[in-house]
Amino acid sequence: MALHTILGAGGTMAHSLLAELSAQGQPVRLVSRRAAAVAGAQAVAADVTNLGQLRDALTGSTVVYLLVGLPYSTSEWQEKWPLIMRNTIEACKQVGARLVFFDNVYMYGLVRGAQTEETPFNPISKKGEVRAQIVGELLREMQAGSLPALVARSADFYGPHSTLQVSLINMLLFNNLAQGQPAQWFGNGEVPHSFGFTTDMSQALYRLVGDERAFGQTWHLPTAPHPPTITELVQLAAPQFQASPDLQIMSRAQVAAAAPQSPILAELLEMLYQYEEPYVFASSKFDRTYGVTPTPYAEGIRLAADDFKRQQSAV
Structure with a gap:
């Protein structure tokens, strides 16, 4: 059975994804700086900025979800995010795991009209520049075929x-x-x-990793239209x-x-x-591919x- 490993165990989407994976009967490993016991999962302590610790924490994993949440600080993002992405890519290669990167929309900048998977990167903030840099590195690995991975991008979320x-x-x-x-x-x-509903997104993540065709692509996670x-x-x-x-x-x-x-x-x-x-965040690619209707806002x-x-x- 596949081992699903979540990097960044304390956040909203980590808790939502754990609930979905547990409901599906999947074994889960939670990796965080300070491991805390959580029902239904194995907890492992590791510093994601340390490649050796991260590799050891990922050993045996089938799929790795990069859900790390850093403090909302530009300087900390600039210092740590590039290292975290490089380490995660390298550790996944070394242990033979697939990678799912849970991304945001900062790299798009100000978009006139709907944001889609084809929206070009045009960051107008320092945080957006960091996000463009790290997802760009992952996309290059995906395009080179050196790592089976996918980008799952989200609007702001609630739920x-x-x-x-x-x-x-x-x-x-x-x-x-x-x-x-x-x-x-x-x-x-x-x-x-636009806001994405957490349960919709965690269910979508599980569906994506179960579909070989989903890898090598960027996906906007299901989000109700007409925000x-x-x-x-x-x-x-x-x-x-x-x-x-x-x-x-x-x-x-x-x-x-x-x-x-x-x-x-x-x-x-x-x-x-x-x-x-x-x-306005559009998820029509995912919705059409998987026949999903996102949760209405009401x-x-x-x-x-x-x-x-x-x-x-x-x-």
């Missing part, structure tokens, strides 16, 4: 297993509405913004918390003014274009809110 620290919908919408406060957002609340505005999302979310659908928008000027006192806002400033302009918000409330109750 079960989302953490307060990572999910903007959880942090800025659900958390505020649950406390009877206005939801918050950045940039512009009246432009469409709502943030104002419309708040209107969907508010009834789940018996709250008023009020929304406060932080402008670019306000973010810039607060940035000196907030490292996360300082890091967000160069990415604000994603929240000021339409952000249903997704209801399920995500239920999961958020379960997490809050547990705390």
Whole structure:
């Protein structure tokens, strides 16, 4: 039976993918800097910036999912991401594993129209430049036929297993509405913004690795079409918390003014274009190939809110 190894065991998508793999009866190994016991999986400690440790952690793996999440810091991304990608590629080669890279859309830059797998890389941020560099290295390996791999690209995401620290919908919408406060957002609340549903994406990852034809390609993971505005999302979310659908928008000027006192806002400033302009992510290639209908936003918000409330109750 195939051994599925997840690099970056603590994040939203790692938890979602673990749930999917476990439901499918697949053996799973979780690799993180500090191994923590998790039901249904083998936990292994390794530093992904150390090639020897990483190779040992991947030994015996059939497929490796690169889901590492670094702190949201440009300098840390510039220092560590190229090394992590090089090490992961080399370690997968040495142990004979296939590689799945869970990617974002930063390398596209500002896109007028829908983002697709054919959208050219045109980063307008330092973080986007890092992402273009590392995925470019993997694409060259794929094109050379030196490593069986695929790129699985995601829009912003929400849904079960989302953490307060990572999910903007959880942090800025659900958390505020649950406390009877206005939801918050950045940039512009009246432009469409795509979000992928976590369960859809983890199911898609499992489907891709089971299809030989999927390797050597880039795939946009299933995401519902016709994305709502943030104002419309708040209107969907508010009834789940018996709250008023009020929304406060932080402008670019306000973010810039607060940035000196907030490292996360300082890091967000160069990415604000994603929240000021339409952000439309298309997954029609995956949807057509596999006959999938992504979770509609109304249903997704209801399920995500239920999961958020379960997490809050547990705390």
